[in-house]
Amino acid sequence: LFAGEASNTDSTDLDEPVESSNTGPIDLDPFDYVYSNIPDSTHILKHAENCEHCKAKKFQYETDGFCCRNGEIELAEPEPLPELMRLWSSADADSRHFRESIRFFNG
Template identity: 65%
Template sequence: MFRDEGYDNDTLEDEEEAIMSSAIPSKVDPLDFVYTNIPDTTHILKLDANCKHCKAKKIVSETDGFCCRNGQIELKQPEPIPELMRLWSSMDADSRHFRENIRFFNG
């Protein structure tokens, strides 16, 4: 902004402040729009009896055999890797380093 001889610095600052204060409402929450439609309750699926073949948890609308085709499919349970079990359960320096940096190793 150019400075004219007739204007004072204080006058310019007062005018700019008046313009800024009139352009921005002082009591408007910018996140108000985000939080206006939050539901009061949540929907939780009702559980049914576990599968008699694989013992998987089921919900009410799930059909029989959905998880394991009535016992036709059997998932193999992997054997735990001894070195990983040691790193997870031991208290030595390597194990502590592994647990402290688990996100790095997982990546």
């Protein structure tokens, strides 16, 4: 603002359509902007065989042995923690809160 000009931002409601003096209210759809750049086609990778050693899912151009060095590395199966299993399987208030807020806890 220039010196001496008054600010009129308190009376402006951003959720209301903007009125033009010539055409009346302008109805702006916010989704028009969001969906305006959606591509017409997608790229899908070709199927690749799983690793013969560890059975890991491989991508199209992934080299052999990338996941487990051709069987040299073997990961142990983790045992689920008893408290975590209780939160998943119980019906108490703590368990319900955990399941309802799982995205928060994962974050």
